[in-house]
Amino acid sequence: MKSDILNIAVIGYGYWGPNLARNFFAAGANVAYVVDKDEKRLASAKRAYPMVEVTSDIDNALRDTNVDAVAIALPVSFHYQIARMALLADKHVLVEKPMTESRQSAEELIELALRKNKVIMCDHTFLYTGAVKKIHTLISENALGQLQYFDSIRINLGLFQNDVNVIWDLAPHDISILYYISGEQPVSVSAAGLSHTKNSIENIAYLSIFYQSNFIAHINVSWVSPVKIRRTMIGGKSKTIIYDDVEPTEKVKIYDSGYTVSNDEKNMFMVDYRVGDIYIPKLDTTEALKNMAQSFCDAVTKSIKPESDYSLALKVVTLLESAEKSLKNNGKEYKL
Ligand SMILES: NC(=O)c1ccc[n+]([C@@H]2O[C@H](COP(=O)([O-])OP(=O)(O)OC[C@H]3O[C@@H](n4cnc5c(N)ncnc54)[C@H](O)[C@@H]3O)[C@@H](O)[C@H]2O)c1
16 A cells, blocks of 8 residues: 555446445545446546546556455446456455356456455445344344244335346345354255346245255345345244344344243144344444445455455355256255
């Protein structure tokens, strides 16, 4: 680094790029360049940040030795190519989720970053939310008892992507959360889904993820739901969390309800139900992307390992790739 402040080029200034730029400034970094092929997007960046260099030529940012890092918010099909160019130009790389479109390309990027001694990290934003951080803490303190299931619905109307299906677009959120909170490696995945459009890109899908222990996960993602639902249920042996990300404040609720199973004197199967209190914890309300941007800066300047480091990002891509194979093969179970 040539200065005390990390100089970043944000590449891609469509929907998500402006959020990255704003939060890198909030985290104390400097956005030196905004790159986009669309002149209107560049004009918008210039209006918001008159001191930022805007360009449609990525090489302008990559050639500038004052630029320490790039943050890539391009469509998924460009992630590998542009991240590789940035690493070859000796830049640290933050890439949007999912890291790449295949396990092999993710592994290549990681290997290149390690060889170049550069950070490569993926923005799995949800790991930096107050809600998911709280759930992670509760599970690590064994507040739910042994984990039994994870059941997630992430559906809304649009945005249809034209380079990846709904699994690659929306399921990275759930899969990254799942890896982060469960800490357990899944053994296999099975997926079903359909395209209702002419381009054969699936717009609705259901993933089942299997584990060695008594834990199972299910994820439903869709671009065709008239209502937006973001609800995850995480069941443990003693308590259950309901995480509703659409709720403005009370996003996480812990239900102290459950059941115990026993046999009576005639050896008949008996279930006792217990309905207890509901506890609503206070959550950190810092914007997740600010935490993520800070985490990237800390990885570059202080070598602090981020939550969404390259190994988690690789696991997410690996699972997505197997889920897609399963989806194309009528739900066949694929080992991970
Ligand atoms: N972390 C999250 O919660 C989250 C949310 C939304 C999107 N994303 C991710 O962000 C990325 C971008 O998504 P988006 O919704 O902002 O897409 P978008 O289509 O709105 O924006 C992409 C921008 O990239 C520009 N672009 C495309 N190809 C280019 C090229 N070759 N050179 C320069 N500019 C180019 C386009 O002009 C556009 O402005 C995707 O990887 C997506 O998965 C992440």
